[in-house]
Amino acid sequence: MQLIACPHCGPRAQAEFEFDRSVESVLTVDATEAEAVARLYHRENPKGWSWELWRHSAGCGVFLKLHRHTVTHEIAEVSLLDAAQ
Amino acid sequence: MKRYSSLGLLTAGLTGHTSWPRAWRDPAPKARYDIVIIGGGGHGLATAYNLAKRHGLRNIAVLEKGWIGGGNTGRNTTIVRSNYRLPQMQDLMEFSLKLWETMTDELNYNVMFSQRGAIFLGHSDSDMTKLAERGDAMLARGLDAELLTREQIAKMIPVLDMSRDARFPIEGGLNQPRGGSARHDAVAWGYARAADALGVDIIQNCEVTGFSMRGGKVEGLETTRGPIGADKVGICVAGHSGQVAGLAGVKLPVESQLLQAFVTEPIKPMIDTVIMSQSVHCYISQSDKGEVVLGGDPDNYPTYSQRGVPMRLEQVAGEAIALIPALSKLRMLRSWAGTTDMSFDGAPILDELPIEGLYLSGGWCYGGFKATPGSGWLFADHLATGQAHPIARPFALDRFERGATVDETGAGPKARDR
Numbered sequence: 001m002q003l004i005a006c007p008h009c010g011p012r013a014q015a016e017f018e019f020d021r022s023v024e025s026v027l028t029v030d031a032t033e034a035e036a037v038a039r040l041y042h043r044e045n046p047k048g049w050s051w052e053l054w055r056h057s058a059g060c061g062v063f064l065k066l067h068r069h070t071v072t073h074e075i076a077e078v079s080l081l082d083a084a085q
Numbered sequence: 086m087k088r089y090s091s092l093g094l095l096t097a098g099l100t101g102h103t104s105w106p107r108a109w110r111d112p113a114p115k116a117r118y119d120i121v122i123i124g125g126g127g128h129g130l131a132t133a134y135n136l137a138k139r140h141g142l143r144n145i146a147v148l149e150k151g152w153i154g155g156g157n158t159g160r161n162t163t164i165v166r167s168n169y170r171l172p173q174m175q176d177l178m179e180f181s182l183k184l185w186e187t188m189t190d191e192l193n194y195n196v197m198f199s200q201r202g203a204i205f206l207g208h209s210d211s212d213m214t215k216l217a218e219r220g221d222a223m224l225a226r227g228l229d230a231e232l233l234t235r236e237q238i239a240k241m242i243p244v245l246d247m248s249r250d251a252r253f254p255i256e257g258g259l260n261q262p263r264g265g266s267a268r269h270d271a272v273a274w275g276y277a278r279a280a281d282a283l284g285v286d287i288i289q290n291c292e293v294t295g296f297s298m299r300g301g302k303v304e305g306l307e308t309t310r311g312p313i314g315a316d317k318v319g320i321c322v323a324g325h326s327g328q329v330a331g332l333a334g335v336k337l338p339v340e341s342q343l344l345q346a347f348v349t350e351p352i353k354p355m356i357d358t359v360i361m362s363q364s365v366h367c368y369i370s371q372s373d374k375g376e377v378v379l380g381g382d383p384d385n386y387p388t389y390s391q392r393g394v395p396m397r398l399e400q401v402a403g404e405a406i407a408l409i410p411a412l413s414k415l416r417m418l419r420s421w422a423g424t425t426d427m428s429f430d431g432a433p434i435l436d437e438l439p440i441e442g443l444y445l446s447g448g449w450c451y452g453g454f455k456a457t458p459g460s461g462w463l464f465a466d467h468l469a470t471g472q473a474h475p476i477a478r479p480f481a482l483d484r485f486e487r488g489a490t491v492d493e494t495g496a497g498p499k500a501r502d503r
């Protein structure tokens with residue numbers, strides 16, 4: 001099980017978190033149809049380092065941005081989303 | 086190919102089973118093939134078999150990075166059924182189920198297909214309404230379905246906790262009597278042996294690492310055993326669909342996640358059907374060796390690690406024990422995980438990719454074992470003729486951008502099925 005360091009709550013077990021989506025698939029509200037198709041359906045699905053959104057759903061509820069490796073499960077970076085994102 | 090038979094088994098037994106020939110050759114890769122299949126799981130091997138058997142093609146290879154059947158084919162919980170809700174899925178899985186019924190004879194290999202029934206449990210009035218709706222949809226399409234009362238379930242599966250204060254009270258169920266299970270390794274080995282006998286080269290320890298292309302058309306492959314030319318290439322790599330298509334610059338609507346399976350120590354027969362619960366998310370059967378085989382939800386996050394999270398074991402074991410309290414007496418023997426390519430409507434992708442000569446059979450999520458013979462047939466047709474078989478057409482790659490997804494659960498663009 002992965003240990004994810006929530007900036008608010010400290011290191012917590014993966015069981016408290018939910019994977020939300022990969023960052024590449026986040027849509028802006030004004031995305032065109034072509035952008036939406038590309039972001040939703042043309043996925044990198046990387047075997048290796050990946051940028052992802054996770055949610056501390058059974059903790060403080062915050063959305064987090066993780067830089068995580070999809071083979072080793074190493075987590076290089078956890079950050080809060082700023083308002084612009 | 087030496088035919089297998091009961092008499093042959095008996096006579097070989099007299100000499101201590103030393104007389105058996107290799108089941109398939111171990112050829113070195115040729116410089117060029119008409120069609121190369123990437124991935125030596127059930128789907129890749131069934132496709133190669135069909136290309137040779139039904140299309141008479143002889144210059145075919147299957148390239149497998151490890152050993153055949155070492156992927157999800159050899160890791161799955163082997164439930165075979167066609168009890169889907171949407172007609173596109175029903176047609177695909179029923180086409181396949183019919184082929185399961187003749188597979189052992191066709192391949193001259195005992196795949197131990199056992200039609201012991203496949204039962205979805207209902208735990209509430211709303212579950213029963215949904216099961217009745219599904220059963221009606223199946224009957225209307227000519228499939229076999231039986232809605233079962235609580236009393237009928239209690240009689241069929243006496244080990245279930247049928248008490249009124251059970252954690253998951255049981256109100257009834259939906260059975261597909263023709264559903265059941267099969268022996269996973271035998272499916273890989275049976276197709277490999279039959280394909281090899283028709284001249285297909287099965288090349289193991291051969292990983293595809295790149296494509297060579299000319300003018301937007303596939304020309305060949307880079308592999309760990311050198312370059313191999315090919316007019317057409319079929320990708321059948323399950324959890325690695327996105328990665329292998331990525332080598333050709335194609336991005337797919339899939340996300341790779343894990344599905345785990347768990348088996349207990351072997352015991353005497355106690356469950357003679359396949360039990361599933363779609364609201365509890367747990368499925369239970371007993372293998373011919375006596376092990377109780379358990380499965381549950383995927384680990385819902387992207388990973389290629391083939392190592393499952395322990396919390397899923399806890400969840401599945403908890404649910405299984407709540408349904409069948411006697412299971413609490415058993416020790417867990419093994420657990421493992423397979424990497425599945427979860428498509429964004431839960432349905433497979435059977436199509437030519439935007440690169441001429443490059444085809445994909447992928448997006449099988451965690452439900453593709455049951456589709457093995459059907460997918461092999463349909464995918465071979467597409468590769469050989471360039472035309473998708475009518476049953477395969479709804480599973481075109483562009484269905485996502487057309488908004489014509491085959492979304493069995495209506496869950497939208499998420500890597501999730503059910």
Ligand SMILES: Cc1cc2nc3c(=O)[nH]c(=O)nc-3n(C[C@H](O)[C@H](O)[C@H](O)COP(=O)(O)OP(=O)(O)OC[C@H]3O[C@@H](n4cnc5c(N)ncnc54)[C@H](O)[C@@H]3O)c2cc1C
Pocket residue numbers: 123124125126127128129148149150151152153154155156157158159160161162163164165291292293294321322323324325329343344345346380421422423424425449450451452453454455456
């Ligand atoms: C735990 C678990 C339980 C499941 N339970 C069921 C079930 O009960 N019923 C059901 O219908 N389905 C089930 N499934 C799904 C089912 O197992 C798969 O959909 C199906 O077996 C996929 O078959 P395949 O031949 O496509 O893939 P695989 O058997 O995985 O074969 C793909 C092969 O491609 C090879 N490969 C990958 N990359 C390369 C490369 N670059 N070069 C060469 N070779 C490569 C791999 O080594 C692998 O052997 C389950 C899956 C899992 C993991």
Ligand SMILES: [Zn+2]
Pocket residue numbers: 006007008009010056059060061062
């Ligand atoms: Zn937190």
